Amino acid sequence: MANYEHRKSTAVLKISKADGTPLKNTEVVVKQTRHKFLFGCAEFSVVPFANNELQGEEKEKAEMVFEKFLDLFNFATLPFYWARFEPVKGKPDTLRLKKAADWLVSKGCTVKGHPLCWHTLTAPWLLEMNNQQILDAQLERIRREVSEFAGLIDMWDVINEVVIMPIFNKYDNGITRICKELGRIRLVKEVFAAAIEANPHGIFLINDFNTSVAYEILIEGLLEAGVRIDAIGIQSHMHQGYWGVEKTQEILERFSRFNLPIHFTETTIISGNLMPPEIEDLNDYKVDEWPSTPEGEERQAMEAALHYKTLFAHPKVEAITWWNFVDGEWLNAPSGFITKDGRVKPIYYELYKLIKGEWWTDQVRLITDEHGMVNISGYMGDYEITCQDKKATFALDKTNKFIEITL
């Protein structure tokens, strides 16, 4: 039986009336409005949607999609792939991304930018530069995005897939060049320093698909070198089959020794045929059609629920991001919660039952005592308390044990 006690907290509310006297022996209604845990998803189509670039049927479908999205998730990852964000040097796509981030924030989402430094989809125009110029451009780019988006986006995947970065040999690119010259640790040090300088209160992640001892040793080396890593990002693209509980727990065990928050940054379980096991780089698998099947959808829902339970049960995990919300995005895979034609798949309902059901503190009616006090116990997050037409909010957290409220 999974233990989720570490996700819950208790507090004493002391409720006063506007005149300062205690709200004695009165019924109040308390309900959770937001998870502290970040349940998120990458959903890049929010960019054209929030920028009013969609029309007619497409727009209607997107409205349905985002209604479902916002009902389930409190966290979203936006794309900052350099090749797409700034295809022409000096012409970054800042405004469109700001609108997207703004829209998500207005809907109550925490937003993360992904990624600031990566050898894949990096700016092709770096190839014309020497290594010092590439590094300068990379750091300048980080400072620019992190400072311009501060307040809207305060969480970033600063660097992606560093284990393979200097030995990546599928094609020449500016980032592999500088990583080879500087080494992994020095490059990570530089990119984190630039990000922290631009937004000292930001939350900065390193992220990798490599979950082996190599990534662990890299993190140890970075921490020993004094790099401030705020959270460890672990990808779990399971196009070739669900990891299973044991493997997931083994990885959690190994990465939890750093005593840092762990984010599952890119989680995929597909609802169609599995990708063949001999494919090493998932990007090498190219198919025209990759249908979602009824059996696949049942399996996806069951495995996803098990994966989320395993992660939610582990005290170090603070975020899970699904990749992606609608079928057919990356690799054309049936990885979504919604099919291409807009049908909601079983995974949505299965996870909804957990995120907004089992792990959610639904409306409770409580009676205050003669001092206006009431005990509240529930899943950590934001809460709303109402008494007739009066309303207040508070956060239930590990640290916030005594809360004074005026209703």
Added chain:
Amino acid sequence: MANYEHRKSTAVLKISKADGTPLKNTEVVVKQTRHKFLFGCAEFSVVPFANNELQGEEKEKAEMVFEKFLDLFNFATLPFYWARFEPVKGKPDTLRLKKAADWLVSKGCTVKGHPLCWHTLTAPWLLEMNNQQILDAQLERIRREVSEFAGLIDMWDVINEVVIMPIFNKYDNGITRICKELGRIRLVKEVFAAAIEANPHGIFLINDFNTSVAYEILIEGLLEAGVRIDAIGIQSHMHQGYWGVEKTQEILERFSRFNLPIHFTETTIISGNLMPPEIEDLNDYKVDEWPSTPEGEERQAMEAALHYKTLFAHPKVEAITWWNFVDGEWLNAPSGFITKDGRVKPIYYELYKLIKGEWWTDQVRLITDEHGMVNISGYMGDYEITCQDKKATFALDKTNKFIEITL
């Protein structure tokens, strides 16, 4: 065609007579007496041999074995496995090991001690201690051995198999405990600091069988953390089959980026049936008999020659140690140059042809010019120059380009 030019050097000898005048227009004979490159072997039976513990036939066999050994090798690894070196706390086997080291040094060998810190074969009595006591005992042990043997042994495998050390789970042991608590980098830092403190001029290695990117990243982390590593040790126990040139070169390529000397510290190619590929930890393979076969001996000789050529051709490699000299030592494997019954196997002659043939600057006769000068070109190492009954020695090195000699 392999290129060995980096193994050679040239120098101008200026030869004077005892009275200070040039030795003009005279024939001198120059010959190599020792390789600069370290061609070595682990041969632990030198301990009972040098301590006069062998009798009769056993002693005669050992004499033959060591004659062959010393004719081929200039480098030997002696065992300092803590469990065997100090089975009872406070009673180290120092004297016997000193005699062994002394004997090897008197025969012209450089000696390396192996290993100072390892989770396997570590002192069992560490288990009774708390972690601080274990660490203290480990560092004290390092300081004791390194200082007591200084002058005889100035080269050590300081720490062995760190990649797996904190996650080694076959049995509880003191070293895994402290590595888990401190982390890999801090433990390596401590053990290297203790060794360097005890013998600042020693040559200190890290050593691993893991040749993956994990070991590479560990070394990068250690160097960034300021650990002085004098050489990178790479094991190549090929009981499951020869790596081949491509894999060997790929590993050399990856580890040479640190610009440190590389030592192949434990090289094995067997002359019998290969160990099955499904065995993960070589120690798990236990057989009563593991015969050396005629076909196996031919293959072993051919593959070993190819392996040595590949390594000798790479400028960063400075040492190769075979594991072991006589069949039947570790794992009972037919890994030796000599069979259990004392027969010299083809590998000995094949490597002899390289080490003392193709890569050896044999006796040359040269005539000095009117200033007593003569040019010498050859494989780097120690040389002897004679003129009638007069003799002198010099070293041919990369740096020593003008050498004055009195004959």
